[in-house]
Amino acid sequence: MVRNLIWRAVLVILAILVSMFYLIPSITESLPSWWRDHVDKIHLGLDLQGGMHLITEVQTDKAIENTLNQYVQTLEEVLDEEKIPFIEITLRNDQTIAVELLDKSTIEKFEAVMKKNFPALTRLQPETGENFYPSIFVLDKKEIRTVKDSAVKQALETIRNRIDQFGVTEPNIQRQGEDRILIQLPGLNDPERAKRLLKQTAMLEFKLVDDEDSLQKALEGKLPPETEILYEETVDKETGTVTSRQPLLLKKRTLLTGDMLVDAQPQIDSSQFNRPYVSLKFNAKGAKIFKTVTTNNVGKRLAIVLDNVVKSAPVIREPIPGGRAQIEGSFTLEEAKDLAIVLRAGSLPAPIKILEERTVGPSLGKDSIDQGIRATVIGSLLVLCFMILYYKLSGLIADIVLLLNMVIIFAVLAGFEAALTLPGIAGIVLTLGMAVDANVLIFERIREELRAGKTTWAALDAGYAKAFSAIFDSNLTTVLAAAILFQFGTGPVKGFAVTLCIGIMASFFTAIFVTRVVFDYFVLVKKVKSVSI
Amino acid sequence: MEFFRVKTNIDFIGKRNYAFVFSSILILITIISLIFHKGPRYGVDFAGGISVRVKFSQPVTAAAIKSGIQTLNLSNCTVQEFIEKGQHEFQIQSSTENLDIENIQASLTQALSKKFGEGRFEVRKIETVGPKVGKDLREKGLWAVVISWVMMLIYVAFRFKHFSFGLGGIVALAHDVLVTVGAFSITNREIDLTIVAALLTIIGFSINDTIVIYDRVRENRRKTPGVSLPELINRSINETLSRTIITTGTVLLGVVALFLFGGGVIHNFAFAMLVGCISGTYSTLYIASPVVIVWEEKFKGKKKRRY
Numbered sequence: 001m002v003r004n005l006i007w008r009a010v011l012v013i014l015a016i017l018v019s020m021f022y023l024i025p026s027i028t029e030s031l032p033s034w035w036r037d038h039v040d041k042i043h044l045g046l047d048l049q050g051g052m053h054l055i056t057e058v059q060t061d062k063a064i065e066n067t068l069n070q071y072v073q074t075l076e077e078v079l080d081e082e083k084i085p086f087i088e089i090t091l092r093n094d095q096t097i098a099v100e101l102l103d104k105s106t107i108e109k110f111e112a113v114m115k116k117n118f119p120a121l122t123r124l125q126p127e128t129g130e131n132f133y134p135s136i137f138v139l140d141k142k143e144i145r146t147v148k149d150s151a152v153k154q155a156l157e158t159i160r161n162r163i164d165q166f167g168v169t170e171p172n173i174q175r176q177g178e179d180r181i182l183i184q185l186p187g188l189n190d191p192e193r194a195k196r197l198l199k200q201t202a203m204l205e206f207k208l209v210d211d212e213d214s215l216q217k218a219l220e221g222k223l224p225p226e227t228e229i230l231y232e233e234t235v236d237k238e239t240g241t242v243t244s245r246q247p248l249l250l251k252k253r254t255l256l257t258g259d260m261l262v263d264a265q266p267q268i269d270s271s272q273f274n275r276p277y278v279s280l281k282f283n284a285k286g287a288k289i290f291k292t293v294t295t296n297n298v299g300k301r302l303a304i305v306l307d308n309v310v311k312s313a314p315v316i317r318e319p320i321p322g323g324r325a326q327i328e329g330s331f332t333l334e335e336a337k338d339l340a341i342v343l344r345a346g347s348l349p350a351p352i353k354i355l356e357e358r359t360v361g362p363s364l365g366k367d368s369i370d371q372g373i374r375a376t377v378i379g380s381l382l383v384l385c386f387m388i389l390y391y392k393l394s395g396l397i398a399d400i401v402l403l404l405n406m407v408i409i410f411a412v413l414a415g416f417e418a419a420l421t422l423p424g425i426a427g428i429v430l431t432l433g434m435a436v437d438a439n440v441l442i443f444e445r446i447r448e449e450l451r452a453g454k455t456t457w458a459a460l461d462a463g464y465a466k467a468f469s470a471i472f473d474s475n476l477t478t479v480l481a482a483a484i485l486f487q488f489g490t491g492p493v494k495g496f497a498v499t500l501c502i503g504i505m506a507s508f509f510t511a512i513f514v515t516r517v518v519f520d521y522f523v524l525v526k527k528v529k530s531v532s533i
Numbered sequence: 534m535e536f537f538r539v540k541t542n543i544d545f546i547g548k549r550n551y552a553f554v555f556s557s558i559l560i561l562i563t564i565i566s567l568i569f570h571k572g573p574r575y576g577v578d579f580a581g582g583i584s585v586r587v588k589f590s591q592p593v594t595a596a597a598i599k600s601g602i603q604t605l606n607l608s609n610c611t612v613q614e615f616i617e618k619g620q621h622e623f624q625i626q627s628s629t630e631n632l633d634i635e636n637i638q639a640s641l642t643q644a645l646s647k648k649f650g651e652g653r654f655e656v657r658k659i660e661t662v663g664p665k666v667g668k669d670l671r672e673k674g675l676w677a678v679v680i681s682w683v684m685m686l687i688y689v690a691f692r693f694k695h696f697s698f699g700l701g702g703i704v705a706l707a708h709d710v711l712v713t714v715g716a717f718s719i720t721n722r723e724i725d726l727t728i729v730a731a732l733l734t735i736i737g738f739s740i741n742d743t744i745v746i747y748d749r750v751r752e753n754r755r756k757t758p759g760v761s762l763p764e765l766i767n768r769s770i771n772e773t774l775s776r777t778i779i780t781t782g783t784v785l786l787g788v789v790a791l792f793l794f795g796g797g798v799i800h801n802f803a804f805a806m807l808v809g810c811i812s813g814t815y816s817t818l819y820i821a822s823p824v825v826i827v828w829e830e831k832f833k834g835k836k837k838r839r840y
Contacts, residue, residue, distance in 0.1 A: 047798070055666060191659075192638070192639060195635070199635070353635075354634050354635055354661075354663075355634070355662075355663040355665060355666045356661065356662045356663060356666045357634065357638075357659065357660070357661045357662075358658075358659070358660045358661075359658065359659040359660075360657070360658050361655065361656065361657040361658060363588075363655065363657060364586065364657035364658050367796065368796060368798070371794060371795055371796030371799070372795065372796075372799075374794045375790050375791050375793075375794040375795040375796075375799065376790075378790040378793075378794055379786060379787040379789075379790030379791065380787075382786040382787070382789075382790060383783050383786050383787060386782070386783060386786065387783075390535075390779065422798055422799060423727055423730060423798075423799075423802070425799075426791055426795065426799055426802055426803070429787045429788075429790065429791055430734060430784070430787055430788070430806070432783075432787050433780070433783050433784030433785075433786070433787045433788075434738075434741075434784070436780070436783045437741070437780040437783070437784075440776050440779045440780050440783070441745065441776055441780075444773075444775055444776045444779070447535070448772070466752070469748055469751075470744065470745045470748035470749070473692055473744045473748060474740070474741040474742075474744045474745060476688070477685055477688060477689075477737060477740045477741060477744060478737035478738070478740075478741060480681070480684050480685070480688065480737075481681050481685075481733045481734065481736050481737035481740075482733075482737065484677050484680055484681045484684070484733060485677065485730055485733045485734075487677070488673050488674065488676070488677035488729075493726050493727060493729070493730045496727075496730050496734075497730070500734070500737075
């Protein structure tokens with residue numbers, strides 16, 4: 001019996017040591033470096049340290065639309081190449097492509113070409129038999145899934161890049177479900193700026209300005225073919241509102257996009273009243289295209305378009321080799337910095353929409369910690385005092401074990417790098433009540449057995465044995481409830497489920513195993529004849 | 534110290550009809566209150582909308598804040614001062630169907646700056662939830678509660694080998710959840726994510742209590758076969774009574790500490806726990822086991838089974 005006790009005592013001491021190993025780095029700074037490198041401090045949730053929690057939705061329908069637009073463009077090119085004359089290829093609102101052929105007799109060749117080049121497009125059967133014009137195509141379900149999925153993946157990647165460059169420590173960016181992305185940014189000073197940075201599509205395009213056709217006529221509705229009207233906006237720096245919009249007639253064709261950038265940096269033009277601008281550097285392919293474009297269009301204006309707004313449209317004075325360009329416009333240095341970040345990080349494949357936002361300021365987080373600690377301390381003191389009053393020395397043992405239980409909870413939080421949230425603290429306070437329950441069950445049972453006239457040793461044995469099934473069943477059902485909560489919960493609520501689970505499992509160990517070791521020690525080694533209970 | 538030095542022999546089962554009437558009244562009040570308030574009052578999490586916590590550097594009134602943000606045309610807008618007096622801290626809330634999540638915050642701060650001057654206030658917390666997410670969360674919350682009921686039912690029925698035991702546990706759980714929701718409806722408190730967390734915890738606690746008694750029933754029926762079910766259950770409840778009271782007491786100590794000192798967010802959570810714990814203890818004693826008896830008598834009574 002005593003031998004068995006030694007092994008159990010060793011296990012308990014080992015558990016205490018391991019817990020301390022993980023817990024001490026959260027308490028004190030002055031530790032050897034190998035220790036601090038291995039174990040992190042307990043992470044605080046966003047509600048305790050302040051920060052922003054966003055759930056965004058990638059507008060995947062927009063990505064499908066973009067893909068279909070590209071299909072329309074390539075379709076036009078391929079049909080031209082194959083010499084199949086057509087009247088019009090249009091993208092319709094219900095995400096279908098309508099191809100209207102000029103000549104009925106080319107239909108077979110057309111179908112063969114479609115099969116060979118565009119396997120992802122399925123032709124819909126015409127509704128009425130006699131009229132096969134126009135042919136309607138839809139994108140395969142499988143292809144739609146692929147496009148949507150890769151749009152979300154790319155958006156995730158882009159957001160990660162932007163946050164990295166923005167410089168947030170320990171961000172948490174995760175895909176949730178089909179098209180949602182969870183973004184958690186702790187300790188943020190300017191949430192509005194971060195949101196702007198995240199949300200910007202950052203689609204950079206270079207297009208030629210059409211100076212040959214009349215802008216006036218185009219504005220009246222007579223848009224020359226292959227052109228579009230975009231606006232250059234002037235923004236009031238004080239209020240951030242758009243003060244004027246200048247229309248520009250542009251050639252529709254995109255000459256260069258932001259995909260070909262290798263670098264973008266914010267700069268200050270000291271020759272022009274320290275005006276901020278963003279310098280761009282293209283990759284080899286982009287540089288080559290840029291050189292050709294500038295060589296062929298000297299004297300014309302090249303518009304730099306960001307998210308369908310013209311940033312600037314400088315005149316090309318001479319061919320520009322070397323692949324360098326710059327975006328000027330009326331922005332502040334901060335905006336120039338942010339623009340450089342989003343250009344470096346790449347564009348979003350589709351716009352994102354914010355579905356849910358929770359931002360907690362750092363001062364509120366501090367208050368919450370203080371209140372949480374106060375509630376925990378008062379709650380524990382009340383419970384501890386009661387146990388000693390009611391169960392005397394046995395209550396003291398239960399109390400010591402309760403403290404060990406808390407040490408284990410915090411150690412597990414630190415060890416698994418799970419965040420402590422305000423509901424998490426509530427979970428710990430509740431666990432105290434639960435942990436005590438196991439001991440109450442055992443102690444009540446021991447008292448019962450003692451009343452029935454059993455010896456100390458027999459009463460202890462029976463008390464533990466008979467209380468076990470009740471403790472086991474009740475703990476398991478609570479863990480079940482906590483597990484459901486974890487599955488369902490978001491953010492802070494998850495923290496509650498986590499601490500509740502850890503607490504119950506720890507209490508199973510401390511309340512049943514550890515207290516028994518202590519009792520056995522007194523009865524078997526110290527030969528104590530009666531229990532103070 | 535001991536609360537019950539003498540063996541108690543309170544007739545819990547005999548009073549079951551009074552208990553059923555009392556509980557029916559409680560649940561009726563809940564239903565009436567819910568009808569009167571047009572359903573539970575959902576917080577921002579579930580209704581969708583915006584909730585902002587603002588701290589002012591000087592005393593202001595809720596009416597002044599309301600007039601300051603009038604231009605934003607927020608529907609169902611409420612401005613509430615926090616309980617901790619002297620902090621000039623307010624909660625501004627609005628559940629707008631077509632809320633422009635992305636710009637509402639900027640326009641809100643702008644409106645407040647205009648009214649009270651820039652830097653005179655600090656936005657300490659912002660929560661905006663789109664209607665879509667709100668609906669999602671509402672459904673998920675309901676499912677979480679229902680799934681936990683079903684799992685408890687299956688587990689208890691399996692462990693104690695009788696469907697009636699599972700049923701008794703579930704009826705008690707549903708009772709506790711309804712009473713807590715009713716208490717929230719009557720006091721006009723909001724139900725949000727943390728409250729669902731509290732409901733699930735209450736479910737865990739309540740089944741806990743019930744299981745301890747069932748466990749004793751299981752043990753006693755092995756020890757003294759042939760005793761009638763009502764007597765068996767009544768004895769088991771009495772034998773575990775001191776434990777039930779002490780455990781509830783210690784849990785309540787923690788909950789009261791949370792209620793009084795936990796601060797804003799925790800306050801409602803602790804209130805739910807407070808109501809749920811008391812209801813849970815009551816339902817364990819007066820609902821869970823009597824339901825077993827009623828069920829067994831009604832459907833199996835003729836056969837005179839052994840337990």
